[in-house]
Amino acid sequence: MNNNNIFIELKNIRKIFPGVVALKNVDFDVRYGEVHALVGENGAGKSTLIKILGGAYQPDGGEIIIEGKSVTIGSTSMAQHFKIAVIYQEFNLVPDLSVAENIFIGREPKIGKSFINWRKINNDAAEILKKLEIDINPRKFISDLSVAEKQMVEIAKSLSMNAKLIIMDEPTATLTEKEVLKLFSIIKELKAKGVSIIYISHRLDEAFKLSDRITVLRDGRKIETKKTPETNQDEIVSLMVGKVVKDYFIGKKERIDEKEIIMEVKNYNIADSIHDLNFKLYKGEILGFAGVLGSGIHHLLRSLYGASQKTSGEVYFEGKKVEINNPSEAINLGIGYVTEDRKGEGLLYDMSVLQNLSIIIIKTLTFLKGLFIRQKNELAIFNKMANELDIKYANVNQRIIYLSGGNQQKVIMGRTLVSECKVLILLEPTRGIDVGAKAEIHKIMVELANKGISIIMASSELPELVNLTDRCIVLYKGKFAAEFNRKNMNEEELVAAEIGKLSYEVN
Amino acid sequence: MDDSKVKFTPKQRAGNFLSSFGLIVILLIIFGFFSSLIPKLYFTWPNFRDMIRFSTYVGIGAIGMTFLIMTGNFDISVGSMLALAGVIGASIAIKIGGFIGVIITIIIATLLGFINGIFVTKLKIPAFITTLGMMFIFRAIAYIYTNNVPQYIQDRFWIFLGNGSFLGLPLPIYIMAICYLIAYLMLKKAPIGRYILAVGTNSKAAALSGIHVDNVKILVFTLVGVFVGVAAVLNSSMLGAANPGMMGDGYEFQVITAVVLGGTALSGGSGSLGGTLLAALIIIFLKSGMSNAQVNSYWQQVATGVVLILAVSLNKLKFWLIGQTQ
Numbered sequence: 126m127n128n129n130n131i132f133i134e135l136k137n138i139r140k141i142f143p144g145v146v147a148l149k150n151v152d153f154d155v156r157y158g159e160v161h162a163l164v165g166e167n168g169a170g171k172s173t174l175i176k177i178l179g180g181a182y183q184p185d186g187g188e189i190i191i192e193g194k195s196v197t198i199g200s201t202s203m204a205q206h207f208k209i210a211v212i213y214q215e216f217n218l219v220p221d222l223s224v225a226e227n228i229f230i231g232r233e234p235k236i237g238k239s240f241i242n243w244r245k246i247n248n249d250a251a252e253i254l255k256k257l258e259i260d261i262n263p264r265k266f267i268s269d270l271s272v273a274e275k276q277m278v279e280i281a282k283s284l285s286m287n288a289k290l291i292i293m294d295e296p297t298a299t300l301t302e303k304e305v306l307k308l309f310s311i312i313k314e315l316k317a318k319g320v321s322i323i324y325i326s327h328r329l330d331e332a333f334k335l336s337d338r339i340t341v342l343r344d345g346r347k348i349e350t351k352k353t354p355e356t357n358q359d360e361i362v363s364l365m366v367g368k369v370v371k372d373y374f375i376g377k378k379e380r381i382d383e384k385e386i387i388m389e390v391k392n393y394n395i396a397d398s399i400h401d402l403n404f405k406l407y408k409g410e411i412l413g414f415a416g417v418l419g420s421g422i423h424h425l426l427r428s429l430y431g432a433s434q435k436t437s438g439e440v441y442f443e444g445k446k447v448e449i450n451n452p453s454e455a456i457n458l459g460i461g462y463v464t465e466d467r468k469g470e471g472l473l474y475d476m477s478v479l480q481n482l483s484i485i486i487i488k489t490l491t492f493l494k495g496l497f498i499r500q501k502n503e504l505a506i507f508n509k510m511a512n513e514l515d516i517k518y519a520n521v522n523q524r525i526i527y528l529s530g531g532n533q534q535k536v537i538m539g540r541t542l543v544s545e546c547k548v549l550i551l552l553e554p555t556r557g558i559d560v561g562a563k564a565e566i567h568k569i570m571v572e573l574a575n576k577g578i579s580i581i582m583a584s585s586e587l588p589e590l591v592n593l594t595d596r597c598i599v600l601y602k603g604k605f606a607a608e609f610n611r612k613n614m615n616e617e618e619l620v621a622a623e624i625g626k627l628s629y630e631v632n
Numbered sequence: 633m634d635d636s637k638v639k640f641t642p643k644q645r646a647g648n649f650l651s652s653f654g655l656i657v658i659l660l661i662i663f664g665f666f667s668s669l670i671p672k673l674y675f676t677w678p679n680f681r682d683m684i685r686f687s688t689y690v691g692i693g694a695i696g697m698t699f700l701i702m703t704g705n706f707d708i709s710v711g712s713m714l715a716l717a718g719v720i721g722a723s724i725a726i727k728i729g730g731f732i733g734v735i736i737t738i739i740i741a742t743l744l745g746f747i748n749g750i751f752v753t754k755l756k757i758p759a760f761i762t763t764l765g766m767m768f769i770f771r772a773i774a775y776i777y778t779n780n781v782p783q784y785i786q787d788r789f790w791i792f793l794g795n796g797s798f799l800g801l802p803l804p805i806y807i808m809a810i811c812y813l814i815a816y817l818m819l820k821k822a823p824i825g826r827y828i829l830a831v832g833t834n835s836k837a838a839a840l841s842g843i844h845v846d847n848v849k850i851l852v853f854t855l856v857g858v859f860v861g862v863a864a865v866l867n868s869s870m871l872g873a874a875n876p877g878m879m880g881d882g883y884e885f886q887v888i889t890a891v892v893l894g895g896t897a898l899s900g901g902s903g904s905l906g907g908t909l910l911a912a913l914i915i916i917f918l919k920s921g922m923s924n925a926q927v928n929s930y931w932q933q934v935a936t937g938v939v940l941i942l943a944v945s946l947n948k949l950k951f952w953l954i955g956q957t958q
Contacts, residue, residue: 430840432839432840451839451842451844452839452840452841452842453842453843453844455842456842457842462840464837464840469836470834470836470837470839470840471834471837471840472834472837473829473830473833473834473837473838474833474834474901475829475832475833475901475902476826476829476830476833476901480826480829483826484826484830484838484841484843485841485842487823487826488823491822491823495823496822497817497821497822498821498822498823498826500821540841
């Protein structure tokens with residue numbers, strides 16, 4: 126290999142966190158114009174590695190060489206100086222600034238020395254967005270954008286920096302199929318221009334479609350770097366998990382014949398997002414909700430949990446009409462909710478793993494009329510759930526932020542599961558989770574349903590909807606578009622319904 | 633995790649040391665410094681006993697503030713609250729009796745804290761503005777109520793609370809110990825402690841976990857009132873009067889300094905009662921040392937201000953050493 130081809134090289138990189146060695150002597154390099162896929166299970170060290178590249182973390186040992194020179198990436202702005210752009214899963218955008226300001230943040234075109242050239246900043250931003258075929262007004266505030274739109278702004282931002290290396294952490298997790306294709310064509314274009322890309326994804330087929338080489342991390346170690354044409358998905362998966370995972374979707378559950386309705390929603394309306402929706406939820410059923418951005422599904426599920434308010438409509442729970450005004454009332458009825466926004470509204474950062482898991486049920490684990498916590502019971506419940514969900518942690522008093530993303534997600538799910546709900550609302554339950562953990566979560570869902578728990582799941586992953594749900598309701602712009610069941614489930618029709626091309630009820 | 637035993641870098645070890653023992657070291661340095669500078673005045677049992685006795689006034693008041701700052705809020709009306717509750721309670725004590733006066737003092741302060749909580753949560757007025765306004769309102773009402781006449785405490789029970797001894801130790805120390813014990817149990821052993829931490833660290837996640845975030849905040853503002861009420865009883869007892877103008881002057885500053893120096897993050901989410909207690913001692917040990925060494929009172933204020941700013945930088949240093957990103 127000609128060393129001149131290498132843009133950046135990492136040698137013997139080590140990173141230690143309290144209680145965890147995140148990276149153990151990792152070697153890694155990226156060539157010019159290469160798409161280098163980085164794969165591994167949750168907790169393998171991918172996030173730590175890219176944070177080191179992005180200047181957010183400092184390694185505790187090892188060397189970083191950029192274009193032949195040994196360097197220190199001491200801060201995020203130094204990463205920018207080295208033309209490295211990182212698009213994190215959890216975005217780095219300022220919500221109260223406009224799209225254009227975010228794209229050029231720190232590099233705003235000026236009039237004189239002090240005043241931002243608004244005309245230029247907006248025009249330049251519009252040009253970049255146009256190049257990416259993204260239809261977003263550069264004057265819009267970030268806080269008004271959807272998750273997918275924010276992602277596109279992140280990509281535009283790194284393009285505007287003329288980055289030589291763009292690191293994409295799970296870029297497609299929140300995108301629709303169409304947006305994914307757009308992203309792929311952009312990546313190919315960048316590659317042709319000599320830009321290097323580190324592509325992190327749990328979707329192996331994407332890694333194979335895009336990459337030149339694939340590096341597998343496991344438990345903070347580099348396992349291997351393979352040339353993509355010389356390997357296959359099975360090999361990579363077995364390198365990732367250390368064992369061969371065969372079945373992606375396990376044990377579809379028995380079809381329930383007795384149709385006992387647990388929850389029914391009638392004439393449901395939410396201002397600007399849901400219009401005249403009716404649906405039933407049966408006991409022990411997995412009901413999927415599918416829809417692209419603007420379908421209103423998230424608003425619907427939030428309001429069913431009482432986290433936001435409906436405009437009108439009725440909800441019946443176990444045959445009784447109920448009004449759910451806040452999450453506490455939903456929990457008391459037996460409705461659980463797992464957010465898709467782990468960072469924003471899931472994690473209790475400053476609290477321990479144990480405290481994060483027990484927060485919903487803590488008031489029931491008490492003696493002396495709710496005054497004191499029965500700490501033994503709390504620990505017992507934690508251990509049981511940690512066992513069931515296979516949560517990996519160093520000790521129960523460890524702060525939750527020191528767990529890997531996948532394990533954090535399991536704690537957040539466990540938090541709701543310990544409340545022994547009858548209806549479980551799951552939003553994007555496997556977003557940003559690796560193959561192994563994904564199968565685990567699916568298995569848990571099936572087991573819960575078999576136990577008689579009804580699950581409402583919103584997902585943007587087609588295979589998940591098609592293979593896991595008993596029924597799937599498609600919403601388009603807040604209205605009912607189609608419904609599928611096990612017998613007539615059809616991926617193409619489902620996608621067509623999602624984008625408003627199909628509007629009928631299948632029975 | 634298999635082979636990932638807890639290993640700390642030297643930097644992280646320094647950070648851990650700083651967060652565990654930093655305050656004790658500071659306290660010992662201050663005590664040692666003044667003890668060697670003015671041993672006859674400072675390094676004596678009566679002085680030591682008095683310093684601890686006076687520290688209860690800040691130490692107890694800072695308990696509620698620790699909870700409040702943990703939820704990401706703060707209250708700068710506590711000095712005026714102390715005065716208003718104190719003068720009303722003292723006037724009742726003159727008319728009806730000391731025991732009732734003490735109870736009324738605590739109830740009034742509790743009520744004032746509750747009012748602050750309602751304004752901040754239900755009317756959505758930022759804590760800074762609400763409590764700044766209340767700082768003036770409470771103080772003004774204290775003047776109006778008393779016509780600017782100090783309310784002398786002559787009731788023996790009330791006097792005893794702040795000045796009596798039990799087993800050779802001043803009574804306020806026992807009262808403070810009880811307050812800290814109750815607060816510790818609330819924070820560590822009761823669900824409410826979890827709710828306070830949860831609201832402070834991520835109020836959206838707390839709300840989705842079924843916690844009534846507003847109610848927790850109101851409760852915490854109310855708790856500030858409860859502990860300020862206890863501090864008001866002790867303070868007026870030690871001084872022999874509740875003075876509408878002088879009582880609690882600069883109290884909010886001392887209390888907030890104690891909480892922040894004690895390691896509670898102003899952004900909420902984490903904090904320590906033990907730290908608050910140590911910090912309250914530091915403030916009083918420093919103040920007493922400077923007074924005994926006849927440092928000009930304006931320079932004393934400069935020193936206290938420096939301590940507050942140092943406290944915040946010490947916290948930052950600690951987090952930087954441990955390598956925490958949030």
